[in-house]
Amino acid sequence: MSLYAFTGALETGLAFALVALGAYLTFRVLDFPDLTVEGSFPLGAAVAAKLMVSGVDAWTATFVAGLTGCLAGFATAFLNRKLRILHILAGILTAIALYSVNLRVMDRPNIGLINMTTVYTPFEQLGVPSLYAPMVLLAIVVVVAKIAIDLFLGTGFGLAMRAAGANPRMAEANGIQVGRMIVVGLAIANGLTALSGALFAQMLGAADVSMGIGVIVVALAAVIGGTALMPSRAISMLTLACVLGSILYRIALALALSSNAIGLTASDVNVVTAVLVAVALWTPVRKSSLLRRPGRFK
Amino acid sequence: MIRVENLGVTFNRGTALENRALRDINLSIGKGDFVTVIGSNGAGKSTLLNLLAGEISPGSGRIFIGGVDVTSWPVHRRSAVLARMFQDPRAGICEDMSIIENVAIAAARTAPRGFRFAITNDLRQIAVERLSMLGLGLEKRLHDRVALLSGGQRQALALIMATLGTTQVLLLDEHTAALDPAAAELVMNLTREIVQKFGITTVMVTHSMRQALEFGTRTIMLHQGQIILDITGAERASMTVEQLVRMFRRKEGAEISDDQLLLT
Numbered sequence: 210m211s212l213y214a215f216t217g218a219l220e221t222g223l224a225f226a227l228v229a230l231g232a233y234l235t236f237r238v239l240d241f242p243d244l245t246v247e248g249s250f251p252l253g254a255a256v257a258a259k260l261m262v263s264g265v266d267a268w269t270a271t272f273v274a275g276l277t278g279c280l281a282g283f284a285t286a287f288l289n290r291k292l293r294i295l296h297i298l299a300g301i302l303t304a305i306a307l308y309s310v311n312l313r314v315m316d317r318p319n320i321g322l323i324n325m326t327t328v329y330t331p332f333e334q335l336g337v338p339s340l341y342a343p344m345v346l347l348a349i350v351v352v353v354a355k356i357a358i359d360l361f362l363g364t365g366f367g368l369a370m371r372a373a374g375a376n377p378r379m380a381e382a383n384g385i386q387v388g389r390m391i392v393v394g395l396a397i398a399n400g401l402t403a404l405s406g407a408l409f410a411q412m413l414g415a416a417d418v419s420m421g422i423g424v425i426v427v428a429l430a431a432v433i434g435g436t437a438l439m440p441s442r443a444i445s446m447l448t449l450a451c452v453l454g455s456i457l458y459r460i461a462l463a464l465a466l467s468s469n470a471i472g473l474t475a476s477d478v479n480v481v482t483a484v485l486v487a488v489a490l491w492t493p494v495r496k497s498s499l500l501r502r503p504g505r506f507k
Numbered sequence: 508m509i510r511v512e513n514l515g516v517t518f519n520r521g522t523a524l525e526n527r528a529l530r531d532i533n534l535s536i537g538k539g540d541f542v543t544v545i546g547s548n549g550a551g552k553s554t555l556l557n558l559l560a561g562e563i564s565p566g567s568g569r570i571f572i573g574g575v576d577v578t579s580w581p582v583h584r585r586s587a588v589l590a591r592m593f594q595d596p597r598a599g600i601c602e603d604m605s606i607i608e609n610v611a612i613a614a615a616r617t618a619p620r621g622f623r624f625a626i627t628n629d630l631r632q633i634a635v636e637r638l639s640m641l642g643l644g645l646e647k648r649l650h651d652r653v654a655l656l657s658g659g660q661r662q663a664l665a666l667i668m669a670t671l672g673t674t675q676v677l678l679l680d681e682h683t684a685a686l687d688p689a690a691a692e693l694v695m696n697l698t699r700e701i702v703q704k705f706g707i708t709t710v711m712v713t714h715s716m717r718q719a720l721e722f723g724t725r726t727i728m729l730h731q732g733q734i735i736l737d738i739t740g741a742e743r744a745s746m747t748v749e750q751l752v753r754m755f756r757r758k759e760g761a762e763i764s765d766d767q768l769l770l771t
Contacts, residue, residue, distance in 0.1 A: 363624050363626065364621070368612050372601050375603055375604065378598060379598060379599055381581075383586055383612050383616045384616045385583060385620070386583050
Protein backbone atom coordinates (compact mmCIF):
# COMPACT_ATOMS: atom_id res chain seq x y z
CA MET A 210 0.00 0.00 0.00
CA SER A 211 1.34 3.41 -0.94
CA LEU A 212 1.76 6.23 1.59
CA TYR A 213 -0.93 8.10 -0.26
CA ALA A 214 -3.38 5.21 0.09
CA PHE A 215 -2.42 4.82 3.75
CA THR A 216 -2.99 8.48 4.68
CA GLY A 217 -6.21 8.37 2.68
CA ALA A 218 -7.39 5.39 4.69
CA LEU A 219 -6.36 7.08 7.93
CA GLU A 220 -8.19 10.35 7.28
CA THR A 221 -11.28 8.64 5.91
CA GLY A 222 -11.24 6.39 8.98
CA LEU A 223 -11.02 9.45 11.23
CA ALA A 224 -13.87 11.21 9.40
CA PHE A 225 -16.10 8.15 9.76
CA ALA A 226 -15.06 7.69 13.39
CA LEU A 227 -17.62 10.43 14.18
CA VAL A 228 -20.34 8.33 12.54
CA ALA A 229 -19.07 5.32 14.49
CA LEU A 230 -19.31 7.25 17.79
CA GLY A 231 -22.88 8.20 16.89
CA ALA A 232 -23.67 4.59 16.01
CA TYR A 233 -22.22 3.54 19.35
CA LEU A 234 -24.72 5.85 21.05
CA THR A 235 -27.69 4.55 19.07
CA PHE A 236 -26.88 0.85 18.56
CA ARG A 237 -25.07 0.09 21.78
CA VAL A 238 -26.17 2.63 24.37
CA LEU A 239 -29.81 3.15 23.33
CA ASP A 240 -30.26 -0.25 21.64
CA PHE A 241 -31.87 1.66 18.76
CA PRO A 242 -30.66 0.53 15.31
CA ASP A 243 -30.72 3.92 13.63
CA LEU A 244 -30.51 3.93 9.84
CA THR A 245 -31.09 7.70 9.58
CA VAL A 246 -27.35 8.13 9.07
CA GLU A 247 -27.69 7.05 5.43
CA GLY A 248 -29.46 10.38 4.94
CA SER A 249 -27.91 12.58 7.60
CA PHE A 250 -24.34 11.98 6.37
CA PRO A 251 -24.99 13.40 2.87
CA LEU A 252 -27.25 16.01 4.50
CA GLY A 253 -24.27 17.36 6.41
CA ALA A 254 -22.20 17.35 3.23
CA ALA A 255 -24.94 19.03 1.19
CA VAL A 256 -25.69 21.77 3.73
CA ALA A 257 -22.02 22.57 4.29
CA ALA A 258 -21.27 22.63 0.55
CA LYS A 259 -24.30 24.76 -0.29
CA LEU A 260 -23.49 27.27 2.44
CA MET A 261 -19.84 27.43 1.42
CA VAL A 262 -20.54 28.10 -2.25
CA SER A 263 -23.06 30.72 -1.10
CA GLY A 264 -20.25 32.57 0.66
CA VAL A 265 -20.66 31.40 4.26
CA ASP A 266 -17.33 30.65 5.91
CA ALA A 267 -16.34 26.99 6.22
CA TRP A 268 -16.51 26.79 10.05
CA THR A 269 -20.02 28.21 10.26
CA ALA A 270 -21.13 26.02 7.36
CA THR A 271 -19.75 22.91 9.07
CA PHE A 272 -21.41 23.82 12.37
CA VAL A 273 -24.80 24.47 10.77
CA ALA A 274 -24.46 21.18 8.87
CA GLY A 275 -24.08 19.38 12.20
CA LEU A 276 -27.23 21.06 13.53
CA THR A 277 -29.29 19.94 10.55
CA GLY A 278 -28.17 16.40 11.36
CA CYS A 279 -29.70 16.83 14.83
CA LEU A 280 -32.99 17.73 13.13
CA ALA A 281 -32.81 14.52 11.09
CA GLY A 282 -32.38 12.62 14.35
CA PHE A 283 -35.43 14.40 15.81
CA ALA A 284 -37.46 13.37 12.75
CA THR A 285 -36.66 9.68 13.23
CA ALA A 286 -37.31 9.89 16.99
CA PHE A 287 -40.67 11.54 16.24
CA LEU A 288 -41.64 8.79 13.79
CA ASN A 289 -40.67 6.14 16.32
CA ARG A 290 -42.01 7.64 19.55
CA LYS A 291 -45.06 9.59 18.45
CA LEU A 292 -46.23 7.63 15.43
CA ARG A 293 -45.10 4.29 16.89
CA ILE A 294 -43.21 3.26 13.76
CA LEU A 295 -40.66 0.46 14.14
CA HIS A 296 -37.22 1.98 14.84
CA ILE A 297 -35.46 0.53 11.79
CA LEU A 298 -38.29 1.61 9.51
CA ALA A 299 -38.43 5.09 11.06
CA GLY A 300 -34.76 5.58 10.20
CA ILE A 301 -35.24 4.29 6.65
CA LEU A 302 -38.18 6.67 6.12
CA THR A 303 -36.18 9.68 7.28
CA ALA A 304 -33.19 8.62 5.18
CA ILE A 305 -35.25 8.18 2.02
CA ALA A 306 -36.91 11.57 2.58
CA LEU A 307 -33.52 13.16 3.10
CA TYR A 308 -32.41 12.02 -0.35
CA SER A 309 -34.93 14.44 -1.86
CA VAL A 310 -34.16 17.06 0.77
CA ASN A 311 -30.47 16.86 -0.11
CA LEU A 312 -31.23 17.34 -3.82
CA ARG A 313 -33.32 20.40 -2.89
CA VAL A 314 -30.58 21.77 -0.66
CA MET A 315 -27.95 21.50 -3.39
CA ASP A 316 -30.27 22.17 -6.38
CA ARG A 317 -28.27 19.51 -8.20
CA PRO A 318 -26.79 16.05 -7.48
CA ASN A 319 -23.37 17.38 -6.43
CA ILE A 320 -21.39 20.50 -5.58
CA GLY A 321 -17.66 20.75 -6.14
CA LEU A 322 -15.53 22.36 -3.42
CA ILE A 323 -12.16 22.29 -5.17
CA ASN A 324 -10.10 25.43 -4.53
CA MET A 325 -12.56 26.63 -1.88
CA THR A 326 -11.38 27.74 1.53
CA THR A 327 -12.26 24.78 3.76
CA VAL A 328 -11.82 24.09 7.46
CA TYR A 329 -8.53 22.43 6.52
CA THR A 330 -7.07 25.53 4.84
CA PRO A 331 -5.78 27.17 8.07
CA PHE A 332 -3.79 24.02 8.85
CA GLU A 333 -2.17 24.10 5.45
CA GLN A 334 -1.31 27.75 5.98
CA LEU A 335 0.28 26.86 9.33
CA GLY A 336 2.77 24.80 7.36
CA VAL A 337 1.20 21.37 7.75
CA PRO A 338 1.76 19.57 4.43
CA SER A 339 -1.53 19.50 2.52
CA LEU A 340 -1.47 15.69 2.56
CA TYR A 341 -1.66 15.70 6.38
CA ALA A 342 -3.75 18.82 7.04
CA PRO A 343 -7.14 17.04 7.10
CA MET A 344 -5.74 14.34 9.34
CA VAL A 345 -4.60 16.84 11.97
CA LEU A 346 -7.96 18.61 12.19
CA LEU A 347 -9.96 15.38 12.03
CA ALA A 348 -7.86 13.83 14.78
CA ILE A 349 -8.57 16.86 16.99
CA VAL A 350 -12.32 16.77 16.28
CA VAL A 351 -12.54 13.01 16.87
CA VAL A 352 -10.60 13.14 20.14
CA VAL A 353 -12.78 16.02 21.39
CA ALA A 354 -15.98 14.20 20.39
CA LYS A 355 -14.83 10.95 21.99
CA ILE A 356 -13.93 12.61 25.28
CA ALA A 357 -17.17 14.63 25.26
CA ILE A 358 -19.20 11.43 24.85
CA ASP A 359 -17.24 9.70 27.61
CA LEU A 360 -17.89 12.58 29.97
CA PHE A 361 -21.54 12.88 28.95
CA LEU A 362 -22.22 9.19 29.62
CA GLY A 363 -20.86 9.65 33.15
CA THR A 364 -23.32 12.41 34.04
CA GLY A 365 -26.73 11.86 35.61
CA PHE A 366 -28.33 12.44 32.21
CA GLY A 367 -25.87 10.10 30.50
CA LEU A 368 -26.49 7.31 33.02
CA ALA A 369 -30.21 7.81 32.44
CA MET A 370 -29.66 7.38 28.70
CA ARG A 371 -27.71 4.16 29.26
CA ALA A 372 -30.45 2.84 31.54
CA ALA A 373 -33.12 3.76 28.96
CA GLY A 374 -31.33 1.58 26.40
CA ALA A 375 -30.33 -1.27 28.70
CA ASN A 376 -33.60 -1.67 30.62
CA PRO A 377 -36.44 0.67 29.58
CA ARG A 378 -38.93 -0.61 32.17
CA MET A 379 -36.45 -0.13 34.99
CA ALA A 380 -35.58 3.29 33.58
CA GLU A 381 -39.22 4.44 33.62
CA ALA A 382 -39.62 3.04 37.14
CA ASN A 383 -36.69 5.23 38.13
CA GLY A 384 -38.21 8.39 36.73
CA ILE A 385 -36.42 8.36 33.37
CA GLN A 386 -38.41 9.35 30.28
CA VAL A 387 -37.18 6.77 27.80
CA GLY A 388 -38.71 8.62 24.84
CA ARG A 389 -36.83 11.80 25.71
CA MET A 390 -33.57 9.85 25.94
CA ILE A 391 -34.13 8.43 22.45
CA VAL A 392 -34.81 11.90 21.06
CA VAL A 393 -31.64 13.33 22.57
CA GLY A 394 -29.53 10.30 21.67
CA LEU A 395 -30.64 10.29 18.03
CA ALA A 396 -30.09 14.04 17.77
CA ILE A 397 -26.53 13.74 19.07
CA ALA A 398 -25.74 10.73 16.89
CA ASN A 399 -27.07 12.30 13.69
CA GLY A 400 -25.46 15.62 14.54
CA LEU A 401 -22.11 13.82 14.69
CA THR A 402 -22.92 12.01 11.45
CA ALA A 403 -23.79 15.22 9.60
CA LEU A 404 -20.66 16.85 10.99
CA SER A 405 -18.72 13.90 9.64
CA GLY A 406 -20.42 14.33 6.26
CA ALA A 407 -19.49 18.03 6.17
CA LEU A 408 -15.86 17.34 7.06
CA PHE A 409 -15.65 14.45 4.62
CA ALA A 410 -17.05 16.49 1.72
CA GLN A 411 -14.47 19.23 2.33
CA MET A 412 -11.73 16.64 2.40
CA LEU A 413 -13.01 15.01 -0.77
CA GLY A 414 -13.56 18.35 -2.52
CA ALA A 415 -17.21 17.66 -3.30
CA ALA A 416 -20.59 16.90 -1.82
CA ASP A 417 -22.62 14.25 -3.61
CA VAL A 418 -26.20 13.17 -3.01
CA SER A 419 -25.23 9.49 -3.20
CA MET A 420 -22.38 9.66 -0.69
CA GLY A 421 -24.57 8.29 2.09
CA ILE A 422 -24.98 4.83 0.60
CA GLY A 423 -23.55 2.21 2.93
CA VAL A 424 -22.63 4.65 5.71
CA ILE A 425 -24.54 2.56 8.24
CA VAL A 426 -22.64 -0.58 7.29
CA VAL A 427 -19.34 1.22 7.61
CA ALA A 428 -20.34 2.58 11.04
CA LEU A 429 -21.45 -0.87 12.16
CA ALA A 430 -18.21 -2.39 10.92
CA ALA A 431 -16.34 0.09 13.12
CA VAL A 432 -18.54 -0.34 16.21
CA ILE A 433 -18.92 -4.11 16.08
CA GLY A 434 -15.42 -4.85 14.86
CA GLY A 435 -13.80 -2.37 17.24
CA THR A 436 -15.70 -3.35 20.37
CA ALA A 437 -15.32 -7.07 19.61
CA LEU A 438 -11.54 -6.69 19.68
CA MET A 439 -11.60 -4.57 22.85
CA PRO A 440 -11.46 -6.68 26.01
CA SER A 441 -12.53 -3.89 28.38
CA ARG A 442 -16.17 -2.93 29.00
CA ALA A 443 -15.37 0.59 30.29
CA ILE A 444 -17.15 3.31 28.30
CA SER A 445 -13.93 5.19 27.48
CA MET A 446 -12.43 1.98 26.12
CA LEU A 447 -15.50 1.16 24.03
CA THR A 448 -15.61 4.61 22.42
CA LEU A 449 -11.87 4.29 21.75
CA ALA A 450 -12.63 0.92 20.15
CA CYS A 451 -15.15 2.60 17.84
CA VAL A 452 -12.56 5.15 16.69
CA LEU A 453 -9.88 2.52 16.18
CA GLY A 454 -12.39 0.22 14.52
CA SER A 455 -13.23 2.93 12.00
CA ILE A 456 -9.56 3.46 11.13
CA LEU A 457 -8.74 -0.25 11.03
CA TYR A 458 -11.69 -0.88 8.76
CA ARG A 459 -10.38 1.68 6.24
CA ILE A 460 -6.88 0.26 6.37
CA ALA A 461 -8.19 -3.27 5.88
CA LEU A 462 -10.24 -2.02 2.94
CA ALA A 463 -7.25 -0.21 1.41
CA LEU A 464 -5.10 -3.31 1.83
CA ALA A 465 -7.70 -5.49 0.19
CA LEU A 466 -8.09 -3.13 -2.76
CA SER A 467 -4.37 -2.38 -3.23
CA SER A 468 -3.31 -5.98 -3.31
CA ASN A 469 -2.86 -6.71 -6.99
CA ALA A 470 -2.65 -10.40 -6.30
CA ILE A 471 -6.35 -10.60 -5.41
CA GLY A 472 -7.28 -8.55 -8.44
CA LEU A 473 -9.91 -6.38 -6.74
CA THR A 474 -10.74 -2.92 -8.07
CA ALA A 475 -12.46 0.11 -6.55
CA SER A 476 -15.80 -1.07 -7.88
CA ASP A 477 -15.56 -4.11 -5.61
CA VAL A 478 -15.58 -1.96 -2.48
CA ASN A 479 -19.10 -2.87 -1.40
CA VAL A 480 -18.51 -6.57 -1.58
CA VAL A 481 -15.29 -6.18 0.40
CA THR A 482 -17.18 -4.09 2.97
CA ALA A 483 -19.91 -6.68 3.31
CA VAL A 484 -17.31 -9.41 3.80
CA LEU A 485 -15.45 -7.36 6.41
CA VAL A 486 -18.66 -6.63 8.32
CA ALA A 487 -19.70 -10.26 8.14
CA VAL A 488 -16.32 -11.23 9.55
CA ALA A 489 -16.63 -8.61 12.29
CA LEU A 490 -20.06 -9.94 13.21
CA TRP A 491 -18.86 -13.51 13.08
CA THR A 492 -15.71 -13.18 15.21
CA PRO A 493 -17.40 -12.37 18.55
CA VAL A 494 -19.66 -15.40 18.31
CA ARG A 495 -16.70 -17.61 17.63
CA LYS A 496 -14.49 -16.12 20.34
CA SER A 497 -16.90 -16.03 23.24
CA SER A 498 -20.62 -15.86 23.68
CA LEU A 499 -20.05 -13.32 26.48
CA LEU A 500 -19.16 -10.67 23.92
CA ARG A 501 -22.50 -11.00 22.25
CA ARG A 502 -25.36 -9.91 24.38
CA PRO A 503 -28.36 -12.16 23.83
CA GLY A 504 -31.51 -11.00 22.14
CA ARG A 505 -30.04 -7.92 20.59
CA PHE A 506 -29.75 -6.75 17.02
CA LYS A 507 -26.00 -6.80 16.69
CA MET B 508 -50.76 7.25 52.15
CA ILE B 509 -52.47 5.34 49.35
CA ARG B 510 -56.17 5.71 48.66
CA VAL B 511 -57.98 3.94 45.88
CA GLU B 512 -61.59 4.84 45.04
CA ASN B 513 -63.96 2.74 42.93
CA LEU B 514 -61.07 1.42 40.89
CA GLY B 515 -62.01 -0.75 37.94
CA VAL B 516 -60.12 -2.12 34.95
CA THR B 517 -61.43 -4.15 32.05
CA PHE B 518 -59.06 -5.66 29.53
CA ASN B 519 -60.15 -6.26 25.92
CA ARG B 520 -63.41 -4.42 26.51
CA GLY B 521 -66.10 -5.29 24.00
CA THR B 522 -64.40 -8.42 22.70
CA ALA B 523 -64.92 -12.10 23.37
CA LEU B 524 -61.85 -11.94 25.63
CA GLU B 525 -63.34 -9.21 27.83
CA ASN B 526 -61.86 -9.56 31.29
CA ARG B 527 -62.87 -7.43 34.28
CA ALA B 528 -59.53 -7.61 36.06
CA LEU B 529 -60.56 -5.30 38.90
CA ARG B 530 -64.11 -4.42 39.97
CA ASP B 531 -64.83 -1.35 41.98
CA ILE B 532 -61.94 -1.61 44.44
CA ASN B 533 -61.89 0.70 47.47
CA LEU B 534 -58.77 0.64 49.59
CA SER B 535 -57.07 2.94 52.03
CA ILE B 536 -53.53 2.24 53.21
CA GLY B 537 -52.04 4.27 56.03
CA LYS B 538 -48.55 5.70 56.21
CA GLY B 539 -45.97 3.06 57.15
CA ASP B 540 -48.41 0.18 56.66
CA PHE B 541 -47.08 -3.04 55.13
CA VAL B 542 -49.88 -4.70 53.19
CA THR B 543 -49.55 -8.19 51.75
CA VAL B 544 -51.79 -9.07 48.82
CA ILE B 545 -52.74 -12.67 48.01
CA GLY B 546 -55.08 -14.33 45.57
CA SER B 547 -55.07 -17.00 42.91
CA ASN B 548 -53.79 -16.46 39.37
CA GLY B 549 -55.86 -13.87 37.58
CA ALA B 550 -57.32 -12.49 40.80
CA GLY B 551 -56.07 -9.00 39.97
CA LYS B 552 -53.01 -8.74 42.23
CA SER B 553 -50.56 -7.67 39.54
CA THR B 554 -53.19 -5.45 37.93
CA LEU B 555 -53.60 -3.60 41.23
CA LEU B 556 -49.85 -3.14 41.53
CA ASN B 557 -49.51 -2.01 37.91
CA LEU B 558 -52.29 0.52 38.49
CA LEU B 559 -50.53 1.92 41.54
CA ALA B 560 -47.25 2.12 39.60
CA GLY B 561 -48.93 3.77 36.61
CA GLU B 562 -48.09 1.07 34.06
CA ILE B 563 -51.76 0.73 33.19
CA SER B 564 -54.48 3.30 33.57
CA PRO B 565 -57.81 2.49 35.18
CA GLY B 566 -61.09 2.35 33.30
CA SER B 567 -62.81 3.96 36.25
CA GLY B 568 -61.96 5.29 39.69
CA ARG B 569 -59.16 7.37 41.15
CA ILE B 570 -55.81 6.76 42.81
CA PHE B 571 -54.38 9.06 45.47
CA ILE B 572 -50.85 8.89 46.83
CA GLY B 573 -50.08 11.11 49.79
CA GLY B 574 -53.38 12.89 49.21
CA VAL B 575 -52.49 13.82 45.62
CA ASP B 576 -54.57 12.50 42.74
CA VAL B 577 -52.03 10.61 40.60
CA THR B 578 -54.54 8.77 38.40
CA SER B 579 -53.29 10.43 35.20
CA TRP B 580 -49.59 10.47 36.11
CA PRO B 581 -47.28 8.34 33.94
CA VAL B 582 -44.81 5.88 35.48
CA HIS B 583 -41.81 8.20 35.44
CA ARG B 584 -43.73 10.93 37.27
CA ARG B 585 -45.02 8.67 40.04
CA SER B 586 -41.52 7.36 40.58
CA ALA B 587 -40.64 10.49 42.55
CA VAL B 588 -42.57 9.09 45.53
CA LEU B 589 -43.01 5.48 44.53
CA ALA B 590 -40.57 2.66 43.83
CA ARG B 591 -41.10 -0.94 42.82
CA MET B 592 -39.34 -4.26 42.72
CA PHE B 593 -40.00 -6.94 40.12
CA GLN B 594 -40.11 -10.71 40.26
CA ASP B 595 -37.32 -11.12 37.71
CA PRO B 596 -33.98 -10.24 39.36
CA ARG B 597 -32.82 -8.81 36.02
CA ALA B 598 -35.76 -6.45 35.68
CA GLY B 599 -34.94 -3.98 38.43
CA ILE B 600 -31.30 -3.33 37.58
CA CYS B 601 -29.05 -2.65 34.59
CA GLU B 602 -26.85 -5.73 34.23
CA ASP B 603 -24.16 -4.13 32.12
CA MET B 604 -23.61 -1.28 34.55
CA SER B 605 -21.73 -1.26 37.83
CA ILE B 606 -23.32 -1.39 41.29
CA ILE B 607 -22.52 2.26 41.95
CA GLU B 608 -23.95 3.31 38.56
CA ASN B 609 -27.18 1.48 39.34
CA VAL B 610 -27.34 3.18 42.72
CA ALA B 611 -26.74 6.53 40.98
CA ILE B 612 -29.68 5.94 38.61
CA ALA B 613 -31.96 5.07 41.52
CA ALA B 614 -30.70 7.94 43.69
CA ALA B 615 -31.80 10.36 40.96
CA ARG B 616 -35.33 8.93 41.07
CA THR B 617 -36.44 11.34 43.77
CA ALA B 618 -34.05 14.17 42.83
CA PRO B 619 -33.35 16.10 39.64
CA ARG B 620 -31.09 14.39 37.10
CA GLY B 621 -28.54 16.77 35.68
CA PHE B 622 -25.39 17.19 33.68
CA ARG B 623 -23.09 16.86 36.65
CA PHE B 624 -21.11 13.70 37.14
CA ALA B 625 -23.39 11.10 38.62
CA ILE B 626 -20.81 9.28 40.75
CA THR B 627 -19.85 11.77 43.45
CA ASN B 628 -18.26 11.25 46.84
CA ASP B 629 -21.61 11.95 48.47
CA LEU B 630 -23.23 9.21 46.41
CA ARG B 631 -20.42 6.79 47.22
CA GLN B 632 -20.92 7.51 50.90
CA ILE B 633 -24.68 6.88 50.68
CA ALA B 634 -24.11 3.72 48.64
CA VAL B 635 -21.60 2.30 51.13
CA GLU B 636 -23.84 3.20 54.06
CA ARG B 637 -26.95 1.61 52.56
CA LEU B 638 -25.27 -1.42 51.00
CA SER B 639 -23.57 -2.31 54.29
CA MET B 640 -27.06 -2.74 55.77
CA LEU B 641 -27.36 -5.84 53.57
CA GLY B 642 -24.34 -7.55 55.11
CA LEU B 643 -23.44 -9.03 51.72
CA GLY B 644 -20.20 -7.14 51.17
CA LEU B 645 -21.61 -5.31 48.13
CA GLU B 646 -20.28 -2.03 49.53
CA LYS B 647 -16.78 -3.30 48.76
CA ARG B 648 -17.71 -4.14 45.15
CA LEU B 649 -19.06 -0.75 43.99
CA HIS B 650 -17.41 -0.99 40.59
CA ASP B 651 -18.32 -4.59 39.85
CA ARG B 652 -20.80 -5.14 37.07
CA VAL B 653 -24.21 -6.19 38.33
CA ALA B 654 -24.15 -9.10 35.84
CA LEU B 655 -21.63 -10.72 38.21
CA LEU B 656 -24.13 -10.81 41.11
CA SER B 657 -26.40 -13.72 42.04
CA GLY B 658 -30.19 -13.39 41.89
CA GLY B 659 -30.42 -12.83 45.64
CA GLN B 660 -27.69 -10.20 45.59
CA ARG B 661 -29.40 -8.43 42.69
CA GLN B 662 -32.72 -8.30 44.51
CA ALA B 663 -30.94 -7.06 47.64
CA LEU B 664 -29.31 -4.33 45.53
CA ALA B 665 -32.68 -3.54 43.93
CA LEU B 666 -34.15 -3.23 47.43
CA ILE B 667 -31.52 -0.68 48.40
CA MET B 668 -32.15 1.18 45.11
CA ALA B 669 -35.90 1.17 45.67
CA THR B 670 -35.66 2.63 49.17
CA LEU B 671 -33.26 5.50 48.41
CA GLY B 672 -34.08 9.17 48.74
CA THR B 673 -37.54 10.35 49.67
CA THR B 674 -39.34 7.16 48.61
CA GLN B 675 -42.69 6.92 50.39
CA VAL B 676 -44.31 3.92 48.73
CA LEU B 677 -42.72 0.60 47.83
CA LEU B 678 -44.46 -1.91 45.55
CA LEU B 679 -43.18 -5.49 45.64
CA ASP B 680 -44.32 -7.79 42.86
CA GLU B 681 -43.48 -11.30 44.11
CA HIS B 682 -39.93 -10.07 44.46
CA THR B 683 -38.63 -13.28 46.04
CA ALA B 684 -40.53 -15.76 43.84
CA ALA B 685 -37.62 -16.31 41.45
CA LEU B 686 -35.05 -16.89 44.20
CA ASP B 687 -33.94 -20.09 45.92
CA PRO B 688 -35.41 -20.53 49.45
CA ALA B 689 -32.34 -19.28 51.30
CA ALA B 690 -31.99 -16.19 49.12
CA ALA B 691 -35.74 -15.56 49.29
CA GLU B 692 -35.65 -15.60 53.09
CA LEU B 693 -32.63 -13.29 53.14
CA VAL B 694 -34.29 -10.78 50.81
CA MET B 695 -37.60 -10.96 52.74
CA ASN B 696 -35.91 -10.30 56.06
CA LEU B 697 -33.91 -7.43 54.59
CA THR B 698 -37.10 -6.04 53.09
CA ARG B 699 -38.86 -6.05 56.47
CA GLU B 700 -35.88 -4.49 58.20
CA ILE B 701 -35.30 -1.70 55.68
CA VAL B 702 -38.95 -0.86 55.11
CA GLN B 703 -39.45 -0.57 58.86
CA LYS B 704 -36.32 1.51 59.35
CA PHE B 705 -37.40 4.11 56.79
CA GLY B 706 -41.14 3.90 57.54
CA ILE B 707 -42.00 3.21 53.89
CA THR B 708 -45.58 2.28 53.04
CA THR B 709 -45.35 -1.11 51.35
CA VAL B 710 -47.66 -3.20 49.19
CA MET B 711 -46.38 -6.72 48.55
CA VAL B 712 -47.97 -9.17 46.15
CA THR B 713 -47.12 -12.78 47.00
CA HIS B 714 -48.15 -16.28 46.07
CA SER B 715 -47.18 -17.61 49.47
CA MET B 716 -49.86 -17.63 52.21
CA ARG B 717 -47.13 -18.14 54.81
CA GLN B 718 -45.23 -15.08 53.60
CA ALA B 719 -48.43 -13.07 53.50
CA LEU B 720 -49.10 -13.70 57.20
CA GLU B 721 -45.51 -13.68 58.44
CA PHE B 722 -44.63 -10.30 57.00
CA GLY B 723 -46.43 -6.99 57.12
CA THR B 724 -49.24 -5.52 59.16
CA ARG B 725 -52.26 -6.24 57.02
CA THR B 726 -53.33 -8.86 54.50
CA ILE B 727 -55.88 -8.55 51.74
CA MET B 728 -57.10 -11.30 49.48
CA LEU B 729 -58.29 -10.66 45.95
CA HIS B 730 -60.53 -12.92 43.96
CA GLN B 731 -61.93 -12.22 40.52
CA GLY B 732 -61.01 -8.58 40.82
CA GLN B 733 -62.57 -7.97 44.21
CA ILE B 734 -61.26 -7.74 47.76
CA ILE B 735 -62.78 -10.73 49.54
CA LEU B 736 -60.72 -10.57 52.72
CA ASP B 737 -59.04 -7.71 54.59
CA ILE B 738 -57.50 -8.59 57.95
CA THR B 739 -55.29 -6.71 60.34
CA GLY B 740 -54.36 -6.51 64.04
CA ALA B 741 -55.38 -9.32 66.40
CA GLU B 742 -57.52 -11.10 63.84
CA ARG B 743 -54.52 -11.35 61.55
CA ALA B 744 -52.08 -12.22 64.34
CA SER B 745 -54.10 -15.28 65.34
CA MET B 746 -54.67 -16.39 61.77
CA THR B 747 -52.92 -19.54 60.57
CA VAL B 748 -52.18 -20.51 56.99
CA GLU B 749 -54.77 -23.32 57.23
CA GLN B 750 -57.42 -20.92 58.52
CA LEU B 751 -56.62 -18.51 55.73
CA VAL B 752 -57.09 -21.24 53.16
CA ARG B 753 -60.35 -22.31 54.79
CA MET B 754 -61.56 -18.72 54.91
CA PHE B 755 -60.74 -18.37 51.26
CA ARG B 756 -62.97 -21.36 50.51
CA ARG B 757 -65.81 -20.17 52.69
CA LYS B 758 -65.83 -16.65 51.31
CA GLU B 759 -65.54 -17.81 47.81
CA GLY B 760 -67.42 -21.07 48.04
CA ALA B 761 -65.09 -22.56 45.50
CA GLU B 762 -62.35 -25.13 45.42
CA ILE B 763 -58.87 -23.74 45.16
CA SER B 764 -57.24 -25.24 42.17
CA ASP B 765 -53.99 -23.37 42.55
CA ASP B 766 -51.61 -25.82 44.24
CA GLN B 767 -49.10 -23.16 45.04
CA LEU B 768 -51.63 -21.34 47.15
CA LEU B 769 -52.25 -24.43 49.31
CA LEU B 770 -48.81 -25.83 49.64
CA THR B 771 -46.70 -22.82 50.49
